Amino acid sequence: MSLDSFFQIKQNGSTLTREIVGGATTFVALSYIIFVQPAVLYGCGMDKSAVMFATCLCSALACLIMGLWANLPIALAPAMGHNFFFTFTVCGPIAAGGFGLTWQEALAANLIAGFLFLLISLAGLRNIIMNAIPEGLKFAIAAGIGLLIACIGLRWAGIIVDHPAAYVTLGNLKNPVTLLSLYGLLIIGIFLALKFRGAILIGMIFTAVVGYIVTKVWGSAWEYVLVSGASAAEFPQISETAGKVFTSAGLGSLFSHRFQAVILVIFTFLLLDVFDTIGTLVGLGQRAGLMKDGQLPRAKQALMADAFGTLSGTIMGTSTITSYVESSAGISVGARTGLAAVVTGLLMLISVFAYPFVEVFGTEVSIPPEQLGAAPADVPVQCFPVVAPVLIIIGCYMLPVVRHIExxxxxxxxxxxxxxxxxxxxxxxxxxxxxxxxxxxxxxxxxxxxxxxxxxxxxxxxxxxxxxxxxx
Structure with a gap:
């Protein structure tokens, strides 16, 4: 059987070239998650290399299921927003308003939510649940998550810092790390305004290169490490997270916490997954002209791909995997079938070998608070100058939905x-x-x-x- 007949390429008004280019375009558009995800989950104690491996492997699996089974040009990867909920709320300290779970327990809660999502998909309850939540609340939740991501990005850039009297204040904009973050924000913004394909990834590369050069030439206060301890002998360290969800530290201790708190965590994981997945699938289906009588063909298979992605992700060591709106980049250049998703999945699989670049893009910099313009403290501030601009831009992506609120x-x-x-x-x-x-x-x-x-x-x-x- 040929690729054309299997994926019904001509029948969907596409060509083999368009599908391959579309899949590659989608990969470039969403590839920033390969570097952002390890930095985010590192905040709750997870190993960067293991998270990166799990992200690439499970995203690839979900993309292949989407392409081969659902035959839709939609890629999947860890959801922005879900990862922040995982790190800062679920694993956040109780004293700071979090639930105080370990990352193993958070994976266990996410696993249960993924299993419930699978049952919902099998039972055909997706539309009932989606229609039960008012549109205004859906849009507000999306916008709120976007703003929260942007706020964390501003903190990771050193642009906003803690203030004992005013909650937060503007940081020291002369600090080298803050300046580099501002440069990254500017360059990504320019590339987006010029409609460059893969603007975020290109901007991250430019920011990392400039940071490295400035450090080497002018001896900036930021010690930029090109490759920090990554070697063929220790890569990848997937054993650090794989299967931990099933240990006594994961499912074994999840319900040792307050029952109502655990149920709330699972409910929120599930709610976010349902919103993101169904909303993205419908939006992308409309953009690609794939909707028939208001319904997305093979929607059940698409939801199953999402569910299997999340289940595999929690088992391997990453947060909720869902359909990515960046798939619109591939759709815009002509992708109409699952072959594009297969191409994206294969590129995600190859990206496993890009781990040394995770150390480049995701390196955290510890800075005394007073150097950033904050009140002196014993605990240094962790900044991520290459990742921070991306988070601010993602917040910008997610905010426009507020116009749909009444x-x-x-x-x-x-x-x-x-x-x-x-x-x-x-x-x-x-x-x-x-x-x-x-x-x-x-x-x-x-x-x-x-x-x-x-x-x-x-x-x-x-x-x-x-x-x-x-x-x-």
Missing amino acids: WDDFSEAIPAFLTIVVMQFSLSITDGIAWGFIAYALLKLFSAKPHKCPLVVYLCAALFILYYIFGR
Whole structure:
């Protein structure tokens, strides 16, 4: 059987060349995650090389399933936003508003959520769940996560620092690390404005190269390490994370925490996965002209690819894997079939050997707070000057959905606003979602519009209230 007949390339109005170019284009557009994901999960104690290996391997697997089974030009990789929820909320210290889980326990919770998502996909409940959540809350959650990612990016760049009286303040913009981050933000912004393919990846390369040159030539305060300890003998260290979810430190101890807190973590992982996956699949299907009678062909298989990606990811050692909106880059150059996803998957698989570059792009720099313009403290500030600009740009990507919120209807606007704002000031995606659900239910109930609030929202709001009263 030829590639044309297997993928129905001509039938979908494409060519072999377009599919290959489309798959490669999508890979370049999303390849930043190969370097960002290890830096993010490193924040909760996970090994960078293991995370990078798991990211490439499981993304490749999910892409191959999507391409070969669903025959859709949609790539999959770890979801931005989910990884921050994983690190800063689920694994964040309880004193700082987090749940205090270890990364092994967080993987276990994510595994359970992935299994539930698989059951939802098999049972065909996806549309029921998706329609049960008001559009305004969906958009607010997406925008809130985007802003939270951008805020963390600003901190990792040293642009925003802690202040004892004003919560945060502008950092020392003369610091070499901050200057390099600002350069990275500018160069990525320029490439995006000029509509360069792979603007984010190219911008990261430019930033890393400039940082290295400046350090070598002018002796900047940033000691840039081109390759930090990576060698063929120790690469890849997948054993650091693979299978840890099934150990006594993972599933074995997950429910040693407060039951209601664990359930809330699993629910949030599941909710985010459902929103991201279905929303992205529908949006990309519309852009590619693949929708038939308002439905995406082989949607069930596409959701299964997402579920298997997440399940394999948690087993190997990375956070939720979902459909990537960057697939639109490949679609824009003509990709219409699963061959494009297969090409992207194969390139992700080859990227396993790019680990030394993870050390280049993801190197953290420890800086005394006073050098960044913050109050003196014993604990240094961790900055990621190459990754930070990417996070700020991703926040920009995710914010435009707020235009779809009905700001003239205060029963819609206030819950959306609280969702977005509470996420930022609590540094918690879960709390933002909780406040949004509670406000939505109460405002609809007491504004003579109780029938306009889905029963699921009332139920979730009640559970969130009980959690704040008895479980926090």
